[in-house]
Amino acid sequence: MTHLPQVKIPATYIRGGTSKGVFFRLQDLPERCQLPGEARDQLFMRVIGSPDPYAAHIDGMGGATSSTSKCVILSKSSQPAHDVDYLYGQVSIDKAFVDWSGNCGNLSTAAGAFAIHAGLVDPERIPQDGTCVVRIWQANINKTIIAHVPVTNGQVQETGDFELDGVTFPSAEIVLEFIDPSDDGEEGGSMFPTGNLVDDLEVPGIGTLKATMITAGIPTVFVNAEDIGYTGSELREAINTDAKALEKFEQIRIAGALRMGLIKSAEEAVTRQHTPKIAFVAGAKDYVASSGKTIAADEVDLLVRALSMGKLHHAMMGTAAVAIGTAAAIPGTLVNLAAGGGERSAVRFGHPSGTLRVGAEAIQVDGNWTVTKAIMSRSARVLMEGWVRVPADAF
Incomplete structure (x- = not known):
């Protein structure tokens, strides 16, 4: 041969x-x-x-x-x-x-x-x-x-x-500016595909969850940590070693993808693992990051954990950070409420590896929200x- x-x-x-x-x-x-x-x-x-x-x-x-x-x-x-x-x-x-x-x-x-x-x-x-x-x-x-x-x-x-x-x-x-990230160009839809800042998302086998579904940076489904049995301070091991937890998050992701119109059937989710992202949010509290460093509640506005390709991310995906910053800037979303509510142009959130600050310029035109730019620093x-x-x- x-x-x-x-x-x-x-x-x-x-x-x-x-x-x-x-x-x-x-x-x-x-x-x-x-x-x-x-x-x-x-x-x-x-x-x-x-x-x-x-x-x-x-x-x-x-x-x-x-x-x-x-x-x-x-x-x-x-x-x-x-x-x-x-x-x-x-x-x-x-x-x-x-x-x-x-x-x-x-x-x-x-x-x-x-x-x-x-x-x-x-x-x-x-x-x-x-x-x-x-x-x-x-x-x-x-x-x-x-x-x-x-x-x-x-x-x-x-x-x-x-x-x-x-x-x-x-x-x-390196400073990054994401220009007009509030609409996933592939889908051609609005920033909130359902037309709502918060939806009741029915997830088979789990129940109905409050969810903010947004297409800014990357399509993302946000839920409250406490609604799914978490504190928001979890590290990778707490999620990624729990097969039942990972399956639960996948079911939430599939339900969100269907509701956002990203897929037409649950079976399609198998070949679309990268999007949407699923993230859970909670109010600020003390926790110990994966490096062993203590993150104090007064250092952050809220806590966010996100999954990528079926596993809890060790830090935060950059595109999901854009979604977080955008949602935080819009009063009434789950992200905004977890951060304390009100108007804001930047947010600092805690993730498994530490903290990250992201800014977003959100405006409301004719009753519809849009974000003109999101900014963050990376290297x-x-x-x-x-x-x-x-x-x-x-x-």
Whole structure:
């Protein structure tokens, strides 16, 4: 039997926020993978090491978590007044599919830095020293993201003293602006698909839960922690080692996806694991983060825990943080009420790894809420660059 050799593909392994992924320039992909389709999906699964029944990703670049099973493609932008098009694929760990239904807010940070590293930004727009404003077209959801990337000596400044809970070492701060994130472009609906700030969500086998369902940053279903038997201060182990709890959250997610019109049948949820996100909120209280650091109640406005790809996230997804900031800015949502109610332009919330601040500018026009911009700070660092090797018959 003849075995084909491995193919070398230029790639860069980057941490962005509290995630990391394998980044490619579109022109560097094998020709048959430069267009969407099965070949591209097969390539990305093999790069990451999925599907893996051992859930370890030993034979791939993935880290066997939703935060580390990601691939990104960047190219010169096809959109006016943008520098790059950014396409994100969330690779399932144990199943054979890549979910293209949403964005990764954390890797949006890395997309801005990689655009400069990869020579995709016009050199005339890169200062010798200062900040390069990278205009990103997020092609999964058709939205604009502005990354303010620090530059020193004409190169991306990666080292610094900016600390981000959930990331071990400090780095340089990158400010992200999510422009008009209040409508998931893929769905084309309003920020609140049901038309309500709070709904009674019927979940088979669980009952009726109060829920805020929003499409800002990423489609997200928020419920109250106490309504599902939690305090809001839980860490990963409390949820991810409990099979019954994970199944309960999946049922809530499916019910929310159906109510939001993201899927037409419960069966469709199997191939749409990346969205919507499910999160639970609670009022501020003292708790101990996963690092062992004590987070005092007066340091945060509320507590939020969110699940990604069926597991409790170790910190907070960037896109979910946009949803949190947006919902917090709108009086009457469950997030806003957990934060104490009233009007606000920014919120600091507690997550399993610590705290995060996100700002949002929400306005009401003709009775409908919209958010013009959400802002947060993250960081990014190249971990390795060169080639990723993949068996030629894998895709």
